[in-house]
Each structure stands twice: as C-alpha cells, then as structure tokens.
Amino acid sequence: MKSPDGEAGDRAPGAVATGTVTTGPAVRLATRANFFVLGLAVAAWAPIVPYAKARVGADDATLGLMILCLGLGSLATMPISGRLVSLFGCRLVLPVAGILLCAVLPLLALARTPVELGAALALFGAAAGAIDIGINIQAVAVEKAERRPLMSGFHAQFSLGGIVGAAGATGLLALSLAPATALAILALACAVAILATTAGLLGRAEGGAAHSIALPRGPVILLGVMCFVTFLAEGSVLDWSALFITQQHGVDRAWGGLAYAAFSATMTIGRLTGDRIVARYGPRTVVAAGGLVAAVGYAVVILSPATAPSLIGFALIGAGAANIVPVLFTAAGRQPEIAPEVAVPGVATLGYLGLLIGPAAIGLIADAASLSMAFAVVALLLVGVAGAANRATR
Numbered sequence: 001m002k003s004p005d006g007e008a009g010d011r012a013p014g015a016v017a018t019g020t021v022t023t024g025p026a027v028r029l030a031t032r033a034n035f036f037v038l039g040l041a042v043a044a045w046a047p048i049v050p051y052a053k054a055r056v057g058a059d060d061a062t063l064g065l066m067i068l069c070l071g072l073g074s075l076a077t078m079p080i081s082g083r084l085v086s087l088f089g090c091r092l093v094l095p096v097a098g099i100l101l102c103a104v105l106p107l108l109a110l111a112r113t114p115v116e117l118g119a120a121l122a123l124f125g126a127a128a129g130a131i132d133i134g135i136n137i138q139a140v141a142v143e144k145a146e147r148r149p150l151m152s153g154f155h156a157q158f159s160l161g162g163i164v165g166a167a168g169a170t171g172l173l174a175l176s177l178a179p180a181t182a183l184a185i186l187a188l189a190c191a192v193a194i195l196a197t198t199a200g201l202l203g204r205a206e207g208g209a210a211h212s213i214a215l216p217r218g219p220v221i222l223l224g225v226m227c228f229v230t231f232l233a234e235g236s237v238l239d240w241s242a243l244f245i246t247q248q249h250g251v252d253r254a255w256g257g258l259a260y261a262a263f264s265a266t267m268t269i270g271r272l273t274g275d276r277i278v279a280r281y282g283p284r285t286v287v288a289a290g291g292l293v294a295a296v297g298y299a300v301v302i303l304s305p306a307t308a309p310s311l312i313g314f315a316l317i318g319a320g321a322a323n324i325v326p327v328l329f330t331a332a333g334r335q336p337e338i339a340p341e342v343a344v345p346g347v348a349t350l351g352y353l354g355l356l357i358g359p360a361a362i363g364l365i366a367d368a369a370s371l372s373m374a375f376a377v378v379a380l381l382l383v384g385v386a387g388a389a390n391r392a393t394r
Contacts, residue, residue: 023145026197027142035135035139038101038131038158040164040165040189041161043163043169044186048109048183049067056116069119070122073123074126074352075125075352076129081093081129081134085341089201089202089203090201091199091203093134098127098131099191100123106181106187133348135154140329148275149330155325160268169182220347224350227347229354229385230328230382230385231358232354236359236362236375240359240362242256242257242260243256247371262315263318266315267322269322278323287389288387290324292386295382298317300316301314
C-alpha cells in the first residue's frame, strides 16, 4: 500500500485507499482542522478592526483601502497555490501557510501606521488564500477517495471556526486583554491544531505533475462565475444587511447584527447537514433549489414590511446559499478536462472576486437607485445560478 506521498507505509485504522490517496479518520480530522483554523483566524480579525483603526489613526476611506489589501493578498496566492500543492503536497504547503497565518495574526493589532497594517493584512490574506486553496484541494481528493459527499461538512468547520474566532476574540477583549495578546492566544491555539494534525494532510500524489498557474478556463469559467455570484450574495449580507434593517425598519444600530446572525445560523446548520442532503437529492437539485431559496430570501427581505419577516428572509438566504459553493468546488475537482490542482484555484479565484468587488458594486447600485434595488439584482443573479445547475454539475 502506498501512502499519500507515494512512499510505502501502513494504512491507518479505518483508512480507505483509492489510487495514490489513502484516507481515514486522521485525514478527515486534518481536513476539518484546517478549515476550522482558517475560519477562526479570519473571524478573529473582525472584533479587532475598531482597535486597529484607532491605533493607526485611519479614517473610514483609508481603513477600506487597508482591508482591500487582505483580499488582494488572497487573490495573489490563490492562482499559484494549486501549483505549489502539485509540487510539494498539502502536507508541506498547508502547515507553512498556516504558521505564517498564525505569525501574522497578532501583528494586525500591533501595526502603528496604515502602511504597516496594509502590509500585515496583505500577508495575512496571502496565507489565508493559500490555505483556502490547499485545503479545498485536499477536501476534493478525500471526498473522491471515499466516494461519498463530505465537502459541505468540511466547509461547515470554517463556519464553526468563524463563530469560535469572533466569540473568542470578543471574550478575551472583554477580559481586558490587549488586542495583540488576545490574537496571540488564538494564534497559538491555531498553531497547535495545525501542527497536531499535519500527519493527516496529503503529500504529493505519486507521479503527480507540476501543473501550471491556475487561470480560469474551460468548464472552470462557468463554475467560477456561479461561485462569484454566490460569494457576492454572501458578501452582500455581511456588508449591507445591518445597514438595510437599520435604515429600512428603524432597528437600533446595536441590533443591526441580527440580520447577519440569522444568515450565519442557517448557513452553518445547512452545511452541517449538507452532506446528507447532497447524498439524498444530488448536487444538481441542491444547487438549483439553493439558488432559488436564496433568491426568494432576498425577495422576502426587499418586500418585508417589518423586521421579523426581514430576518426570516436573511435566514432563507443563508439556508439556500449554504451548500452551493461546496457543491461547486466538488464539481471543479471532478470535471475530467482540467486537473483539480488547476480547477479548484481557478474557481476559487473567480469566486473570491465576488467577495472583493461585490460590496463596492452593491454600494454603487444602492447609490444610483436603492439598496433594495441592489439586493434585487443579486436575487436575479441567484436565479441564474439555479438555472445553470444542470450544466454545472453534470
């Protein structure tokens, strides 16, 4: 029996071997751990933003440009991460990127100038982008080897990590710890998790080729565009939901986060149950129904006369969007024309453009017309995702 890196080795208890990939409990745990760590680290930054803004003396416009550096850092490493994985394997790429992520995390609270913060965010984004691509490539390989849906459950760990990261950072700050100390504690916990599960990461497959930089092409373009729309929908809720319910329904700003909380709760539940849903109904139905449910959610938000129904609408968006991206990543890894090490980064790169430019696009539409009109555009795009489900998942 060959181990994931092509060297002879004993199969772990409960392992399943397919081709050059040997998977089992340790491999699944390592996959879940890396998704969880990524979600935790990214979310831990959110409560620190006000402190970082005050420390560097930035206004809102400057802060926006600095945060943009995070997205640009991610997009810089995503296209090359698949090539690095094909050359060196997840077992090397993911721990290196993970330790860099942990090392940079406290620096986000120590930066003294906008330039320093922008540089730290770019490095943080670069590490996060490399982890995102590497762990999705591993997830595709594990799911393919085990011949059963696993992707939604893996992505659920990112959502759970986000909850723990945001709550953990907030709790440590509430104990009067300095922001840098709070982030250092969380970074240390992440580093321990990364190093403890490294053995479960996949090495370079035996005979694996060094693929080229992942630029979207062929069937990856459709999957990437669908991912772009879904991430745009998710980013719209993250950045604009609180403003919508406070302006539209007169909700106090202190309660503006209820909309995103409703969205996050149903998305997390949807991903925790998503593998069973995909196994029962199939990927085409999940994407088609998910796109339509999310579009209906936006319609409910737009047309709602009161706060409670609007929150139900945001919950519907989370439930509908929950499993679209995991299914699209699986489809990217399974399509026969392009290697997963090229296809997955290509889809992710297009998708994350939705998170990067989506909020600005929503703002432009809202400024020209209204926020309701901007949400309506997103709803129509989601209907398009539903319509393309058959072609994307066949």
